[in-house]
Amino acid sequence: MTEFIPPGTRFVDLPSPFPTRRDGALQGARIAYETWGTLDADAGNALLIVTGLSPDAHAAANEADPSPGWWEAMIGPGKPIDTDRWFVVCVNTLGSCKGSTGPASINPSTGDLYRLDFPPLSIEDCADAAAHVVRALGIAQLACIVGNSMGGMVALAFLLRHPGLARNHINISGAARALPFSIAIRSLQREAIRLDPNWNNGRYDDSTYPESGMRMARKLGVITYRSALEWDGRFGRVRLDSDRQDGDPFGLEFEVESYLEAHARRFVRRFDPNCYLYLSRAMDWFDIGDCCDDPRTDTRSALASIRLDKALVIGVHTDILFPLQQQEEVAEGLSAGGVDARFLPLESPQGHDAFLVDIERFGPAVRSFLDALEPVRDGAARIRA
């Protein structure tokens, strides 16, 4: 299975071995990243973005790759994450297939792809790998870590496991733990992939890619990433013109079906199925209360043990995958520990993925939080304890 590495990607090697949380270790692993803006002489203006399950590190156009990125409207000179001020780093998560080491990478001990020999992957591993990139770039403390969706989980694990490595935090449509509705959805997506005969216990190649399973998984994803409210207005009951219907008695008929099909076609063969399985399960496993080795720690006390100056926790009313109560839980837990944390529910109709498209609401919220931050100075490199 091919990896899909954007042309501007750079790499940081992880320590070898890189121990993983669930009794594994990786040899010769690396993390893909991209940057925007210029790092201050005292490395005080660094901002890290950790992503959802599928994005690569190409969050926006830059000199190395001028093509638009997945958060193009948010990152750049004068944009909400203003690269005239901030040195922005975006990492491709450990376990992905977009440049960072994952199940679709070569296992140096065998010379073959890892496939299911990749060690069990946890959100904590993704956080540890991102923290290594930060340190490798010479950054003693991030001014801010921004995490979206799964990245919201990664950011919380990062903050808990690497105290002092970030001073402020924006958590967008994230969660402190997986709850059963989202576990059920992801379990079904994994089942769709695993039921595809082409999956073959992870031993597919380009000519036997489990396309049906990935298409099902992606469609189910898109259904839960958006919202009924948005679709009522956007698609209603509009049907495809008859020349766009395929003649199959149970084939595509409504616009919403065609929309799902188009999304699925853009995704399959652009993401590795085994990587999808590993990252999906990592999300199910995540509970910030399990991040520490102390079994008495629960979700709330773990959140309350995170040290930060300020946090902005954003969610949207129409999110069914990471519902608003989960962002409220994050904000309340951080506040309970003394963080100046603000919970900001937005009225976006677009559901979980609103942060990608509703820049009108998310842009000003992110901009005003970042504008109010002080840069980290050498003398301020340790946060308030």
Add this chain to the structure above:
Amino acid sequence: MTEFIPPGTRFVDLPSPFPTRRDGALQGARIAYETWGTLDADAGNALLIVTGLSPDAHAAANEADPSPGWWEAMIGPGKPIDTDRWFVVCVNTLGSCKGSTGPASINPSTGDLYRLDFPPLSIEDCADAAAHVVRALGIAQLACIVGNSMGGMVALAFLLRHPGLARNHINISGAARALPFSIAIRSLQREAIRLDPNWNNGRYDDSTYPESGMRMARKLGVITYRSALEWDGRFGRVRLDSDRQDGDPFGLEFEVESYLEAHARRFVRRFDPNCYLYLSRAMDWFDIGDCCDDPRTDTRSALASIRLDKALVIGVHTDILFPLQQQEEVAEGLSAGGVDARFLPLESPQGHDAFLVDIERFGPAVRSFLDALEPVRDGAARIRA
């Protein structure tokens, strides 16, 4: 494929040919039904129940079949639908595999199963077939028609196409039209079935039943029939004991996954996949505004043209498949036409399927509505025009 006919089932033959709405016709078709209570001499105490996609006509225990039915807590002597007072009829929908004619029935013109030769099925056809049963039982006017879920659609089509055949109506978690979120879910369920190689364009048998596809479809159904809120309390992040995990690296691990698996196992091989496809698509096609032949009729004006005395329209806040706004739309549309219609939103945590389990809330609502109804008398056999 076997049909699954409860032992107490009785049958009414439909007129032959029975014309279907989308340019088809059925020969020698029949509808399965069961009854409870005793029909008055003037047939004034009749109540019809039309069901969701999958139930059979065995809604509750009766003399012919003392096993518990799918709405056992709601129907019986002294229960909310009190069979000491009402003569209750429940029909298995046209297109099902539980006794009524459907794609799993014998096509008399070939002697083989209909399979995909069954004519395109619409909610209006289901309504027309139910109306025929009512008349065949000697009932000139139902005191009430009760429709749940898909049955809420069937009931509205029944009322519009057979004016005067029912005097009052309870619509539970129903809708006047399919909207894109539910269309997307059903489209994906159908795709799961159609992608199963065993489906084989509808030409499976017991030894090649498309079990994987049906399991996926059912799991997705159950996810959308219940609610995240219920599951947070019921399952949380509880894991299966290690001896209940199957050792598969991506196998069942959380209680919620085991729950879905158990639901799926109870469903597959108990429902015919082709019947599922036909009924699922019939729901997508449904818009009460299309029930009339006048293309100028929209959803609201169609609802406002329905003549009834009283209606009770119940929905629940946590329903993501038939969201509460859809029940509000039904109640408002009926009211606009002069019906004494009450919209009753309930706080049930169980989502779309709450009517099956939250008898504590649904029971009193149904009981008080029915208790206040006058029986239909001969002289009152036509509703207010």
